Ligand code: SF4
């Protein structure tokens with residue numbers, strides 16, 4: 568399952584744009600830096616492809632169950 572760390576997000580929208588399953592959408596809540604961060608609007612559609620984590624320039628998305636490639 569995708570985990571989003573809101574405080575790191577700068578609301579660039581890459582994760583939303585490149586998710587092949589339209590799982591993510593920019594939410595209506597700002598993080599502490601004033602950026603709207605993404606939410607899992609359709610988590611059941613997620614195929615754990617890790618595209619969102621790969622394209623995020625801020626390292627705000629992780630897939631803890633994906634063999635640790637984004638850990639650390
Ligand atoms: S892991 Fe893939 S399918 Fe799941 S939210 Fe990220 S980009 Fe979308």
Ligand code: SF4
Nearest residue numbers: 576577579580582623
């Ligand atoms: S790619 Fe990263 S920084 Fe950009 S909107 Fe998604 S979580 Fe935020």
